[in-house]
Amino acid sequence: MASVTVNFRDLVILVADPSSYMTMLIHSMLRGFGANKVLEVRNSGGVFQVLTGQKIDILICDARLPPHGGLALTHAIRRKEDNENRTIPILIMTSDGRETTVKLARDAGANMVITKPLSPASLYDRLAWIAFNPRQFVDTATYFGPDRRFKIEGYPNGVGRRKGDKIVEIAEEAGPALAQDDIDSLFSAVRTGQN
């Protein structure tokens, strides 16, 4: 793939991680990339609060975000039919890079997974990949999210592909992490000011 440049200016980026220092670190990297609208939250309640109040362009979220985890949050965002941020790109951060974890993130509706520890290069390349590889959305009774049938041929600028990387295969969904009632209650709790 030819060399690409990502323009981060005026993109509204929401970073969700329970560690305040980690969010500051990611914020700093994004500022270095040229981003000027970065929001930070520490839990799922904070994400819902932001999502109900404004439109964001991308969510960068930790897989262990309290209280239910980033994958349950992703699932909740994707399944909520009247949520105007339903199709936003979601990048999941995890310390556990095992294939099963990546598959769970993909089945929850995440666009991409990035393994911690982060580096400026790994973060840039994944964001560039999301920007330059738009995927169709699939809506079925059990899944709503980016088409899971894809393979990574390499990140923009020809970097990021590791020897051990495998083509991701389509898997059976293990079942939703949250019931629809739980998703509804998460949104309504934010609307009514509970957290």
Add this chain to the structure above:
Amino acid sequence: MAKHARPEARIFSVDTRFQTMARRPGGVLREKAIELAQAKIDEIQPEFDGWLERELQDLAKLIAKAAAGKAEQNWITAANFRSRQLRDIGATMRCELLSFVADSLCDLFDSIAAGAECNMDSVVCHVDALMLSRQETYRHLQPEQVPELIKGLRLVAKRASL
């Protein structure tokens, strides 16, 4: 009334604002963007030193209480959270040895959380290794530069998981 199952998948294209905006001309070239991001990380190095000290002290207090039989509720979850932070942030801040020791401690806490016996000597030994690796002389060393420490730590971790 039961909902009717949707007969097939609906597949549609989404043109997100992120993709539209990110592909506008005028962005910073990748190599330059990474260089600038690294410079921003270097700017917060003074805060990192203070943060690291506080995190280590808090972790040490948590472990000392548990070792003295006065463990706080959910101390393993709290200690694991701090260890993960030290591992992930430490590596990004180029403290490879610290990150390595914290990673070993995370494995220890993960196995305890999964039901393994809690061997406090192993946990305390890791905390001591963390304290050592934060010192200026060790801070930027790679794990392979201190083979004896790593060998000892691996032995301790292995014994704890038996």
